[in-house]
Amino acid sequence: MNTRPVWLGKPRPIAIALKALALTLICAVVVFPFLVVISTSIATQQQIDANGGYVIWPTSVSFEAYKEIFNGTQVSRSIVISVGVTAVGTAFSLACTVLAAYGLSRRQSLFQRGLLSFVLFTLLFAPGMIPVYLMVKQLGMLNTYWSLIIPTAVSAFNIVIVRGFIQAIPHELFDAARMDGAGEWRILRSVVLPNSKAVIAVVGLFIAVGYWNNYFGPLLYLNDTEMWPLQLVMRTFVLDNNVTTNAQAIPGYVAPPAQSVQMALVAIATLPILCVYPFLTKHMSKGMLTGAIKG
């Protein structure tokens, strides 16, 4: 298929070749590190030793490193924690966002202007790190998972996006529902939610990616290493090169190569992103960014 306009004429073969080469190189630069990660994570000790720390193409395959990760070490616990925080956080944050977006969507409602300005104002100023930390401390949320979930749950940006979609729902639907005697909560459930599924899905995925990738939150708020989510454990294992395996706990057990465990961890941390990515790209260009550019 080709979308070249007629007036443009045919490009020279050399131009096409150069362009294809450039794009291939760009894609290779993005993909290559992932290849190294996956290959190293499934390689054996001999091959890693022979190559000096990494493998680009594995000659033999072993999934020992993945077994090790899911075998009751600190890593398994941190994966469970990360999944839990992401799930609860996304549900909570999405609920706050959608409720606020609908609550602020009707122009004539009471205090609507004031409350909307209250929300929008937060786009201009970000409070400093220290006062927020002291607030979390004051509320007794230090060393609890709530400290990872609540402070970042509401973003004015997300509310604005969802609100825009709700306002684009044809207003006859609201009138009809009201005529049938539906209250606001019923309208939210029967009119707003079914008609804004796409935007809720995309905003929800962005929120989830944010919770999953959060590294500084737990570093700041959690002192107990037992409570650490995946990103922090990954830092200890991979960047600080401090790998703890079951070999310390079980005598006679031969642990998989440390490099494989490290790279398996990176692969596991990337996996959820890769799973939701197709949905993100599908909806991304649709409304979100065309809205951004219309201003």
Add this chain to the structure above:
Amino acid sequence: MAVNQTLPRVNPPPENKLHTQRKMPFLTKLWRDSPLLVMVAPAVLILLLFTYIPLLGSVIAFMDYVPFLGFTGSEWVGWANFSSLFSDTAFWNALWNTAQITLLQIVLFFPVPILLAVLLNTVAMPMAKRFVQSVIYLPHFLSWVIIVALFQQVLGGNGVLNRFLLTHDMSPFEIMSNPDTFKLLLTTQAIWKDAGWGTIIFLAAIAAINPGLYEAATIDGAGAWQRFWHVTLPGMRPIIVLMLILRLGDSLTVGFEQILLQRDAVGPGAAEVLDTFTYFNGVVDGSWGTATAAGLLKGVVSLLLVLAANKLAHRLGEEGVYRR
């Protein structure tokens, strides 16, 4: 569009007016809208607790804050925290590093998504274009821990590049822990992560350019280069200026997590920036007042920078973030 203009103008139906014209008593309106207010409440409460009150809490920049005594018990010290900040060489070092990184990123990072968008836009096969887009957007969604790990695996001491150099009798490069090139490394990582994602807004800007302009330019004998220079670039200019202003407003914010993760490898001399300075002074060392002063200073200067950049854009005849 064209169809609408030829139709006779009809007054819009007065449906919305009905509601506003009828004055409703306050209590009736409160009763009617109370469910909406309940819906907004959680978000408002969270913003109040974690944005507004902390903004007011910045007053501890003017206090000798002692956590045990709290806001009410701690002593007011006026500008003392600021003067001790200004006499601290570590603060000036952090500010200087921040400025250097911002400058590097504006020069080296900022043009990349623009050029990439122009290149992508010339790809005539929709399949190929979509494939490349999916690949280059992906790194944006990865955490900094993963990105740094990937870079270590490829460019680190035992990484792919250095092993290749060693096995081919060349001397290895110290990349990941070299303070001299650390800022370039940061910029490279930022480009790898976000240049692809950054193309979205520029691609949208290019798509909004009227194709008739290209057609007219081609008929007038403009080559590819001239079309780029006289049609594409002017068409993208408002967005480029907008993004540049937003970037300038963020001058003092440079990849906090990214730097925090790699600070130990190169030491604070090369890696300390304003945010890490605030973190280590406040949370780690407990100098709450000084750290908050640094944070507050950063916030105020950022706001001034946006306003100044916007003013400059207006001077140059651009629209900027808001209209005059």
